[in-house]
Amino acid sequence: MAQGKMLGFVHTGQKMPDKRPAALRKQDFDEIYARFSDASAAEQAGRCSQCGVPFCQVHCPVSNNIPDWLKLTAEGRLEEAYEISQATNNFPEICGRICPQDRLCEGNCTIEQSTHGTVTIGAVEKYITDTAWERGWVKPVTPLHERPQSVAIIGAGPAGLAAADQLRKKGYQVHVYDRYDRVGGLMVYGIPGFKLEKEVVLRRWKLLEEAGVKFHLGVELGRNTDMRVLRAQHDAVLIACGVYKARDLGGPGSGLEGIVPALDYLTASNRHGLGDTVLDYETGKLNAKGKSVVVIGGGDTAMDCVRTAIRQGAKSVKCLYRRDRKNMPGSQREVAHAEEEGVEFVWQAAPEAFLGDARVTHVRAVKMHMGVADATGRQTPSPIEGSEFMLEADLVVKALGFDPDPVPTLFGVPDLKVSRWGTVQVKYGTMMTNLDGVFAAGDIVRGASLVVWAIKDGRDAAEGIHRYIQAQVTAPVAVAAE
Structure with missing residues (x-):
């Protein structure tokens, strides 16, 4: 019962942590929110109404015990708050920063529905875990006993890392294989620093190494090794490689220079920020400085691109989206940040052609009419005849979403079952594929989605792997009748 x-x-009233002014924050890639003070965190956490049925928890993919750790924060019992927060979430400090809380926990907060303004759950979650790191409460896993069985995890993104953490807690020998040279996947190379500073992910990598997780970086299945080898070396394999293949946009002029996929653009920016030498960034191919930039798309990746272009010193940045604001798949909070920073949104408009000789100079767009709602409840856009208009553009970034790479072909397992979209099929009770001892989790199963859903899938897969291995260990040995 709520008390005290x-x-x-x-x-x-509702209060977010201090946000740096747009004029200042667009000059760097640092996070835009300050951290709550102890007093502010306690006060804001104390706004929680301690619902009998907490809709914030119901709408959290990892079923975080949000009212419990808000109450403990309000009472100044931060170490206990951290323990409860991390009991259901392997990376609460990451989710506190990048979850679209306005669509999940905060959007479903009871006091938000009653017009009092939501509890600032994400900011408190970030505060709790950052405090825990500072005070030395976050420690590497020490299993009660070591198990001889080993598990191979393909992909060091959120699904793979969550599974690695859970399996290590149970004492398994965990080996994570990733094609990149750093751990974190899109959390490092896709999400910009102003949403998630890289040190936040890199310290988790170090912690997992200290816990005994073995990382094999620069290893790509189909190039350095294949599934046959991993299955022979390990007791179980988890596919958690994410989805990286950019959806393309055809039409006249779509092959012109200066039209680039979102992930190439974001990766170049993130690598540059990490101190790597990126030739395409240095030459200007993947650098918006001084350019008229048009980003096509309306999801969180598009918001990452427009806000990155502003920070790189673009002359102008426009976001072209075929639906209206309320139909955007991305976080409304991110849209508001982008507008404050000087991004211009061109709603209900879609590209029709790209103009230029060798290099793009303009986008010809057409206005869209929002028609009848489709099966998902979203209105279907259709072009308005004769409404064409031109946008100046010498850098066009396509942020249209991602599809899976052909995993059965790349990994050398032609009999692995995939859906008609190319995602790997699993039995959701176990997260196992049709191949014995091969599991899958994260975006490669559900399609491009949120980090928090990847964490949930990774945890579920770890449980499925544990049950599978233990069934093998305890299987009765057939004894011939006397």
Whole structure:
């Protein structure tokens, strides 16, 4: 029952941590929010109404015990708050920063529905875990006993890392294989620093290494090794490689220079920020400085691209999206940040052609009419005849989403079952594919999605792998009848 310091929403208004002014924050790639002070965190956590049925928890993919750790924060019991927060989430400090809370926990907060303004759950979650890191409460896993069985995990993104953490807790020998030279996947190379500073991910990598997880970086299945080898070397294999193949956009002029996929653009920027030498960034191919930039798309990746272009010193940045604002798949909070930073949104418009000789100079776009709702409830856009207009552009970034690479071919397992979209099929009770001892989790199963869903899948897969291996270990040996 709620008591003491809770139910503060009746007398305390909603307050986010201080946000740096747009004029300052667009000059660098640092995170835009400061951290709550101890007093502010306690006060904001105390606004929670401690619902009997907490819709914030119901709408959290990892079923985080949000009211419990908000209450403990309000009471100043931060170490206990951290323990409860990390009990269901392997990376609460990452989710606190990059989850679209406005669509998940905060968007479903009861006091938000009653017009008092949501509890600032994400900011408190970030505060709790950053405090835990500072005070030395975050420690590497020490299993109660070591198991001889080993598990191979393909992909060091959120699904693979969550599974590695869970399996290591149970004492398995965990080997993570990744084609990149750093751990984190899109958390390092896709998401910009102003949403997630890289040190936050890199310290998790170090912690997992200290816990005994073995990382094999620069290893790509189909090039350095294949599934046959991993299956022979390990007791189980988890495919958690994510989806990276950019959806393309055809039409006249789509092959012109200066039209680039979003992930190439973001990776170049993130690598540059990490201190790597990136030739395409240095030459200007993947650098928006001084350019008129048009980003096509309306998801969170598009928001990452427009806000990156602003920070690189673009002359102008426009976001072209075929639906209206309320139909955007991306976070509304991100849209607001982008507008504050000087991004211009061109709603209900789609590219029709790209103009230029060898290099793009303009995008010819057409206005869209929002028609009848489709099966998902979203209105279907259709072009308005005679509404064409031109946008100046010498860098066009396509942020249209991602599809899976052909895993059965790349990994050398032609009999691996995939859906008609190319995602790997699993039995959701076990997360196992049709191949014995081969599991899958994250975006490669559900399609491009959120980090928090990848964490949930990684945890589920780890449990499935544990049950599978233990069934093999305890299987009765057939004894011939006397």
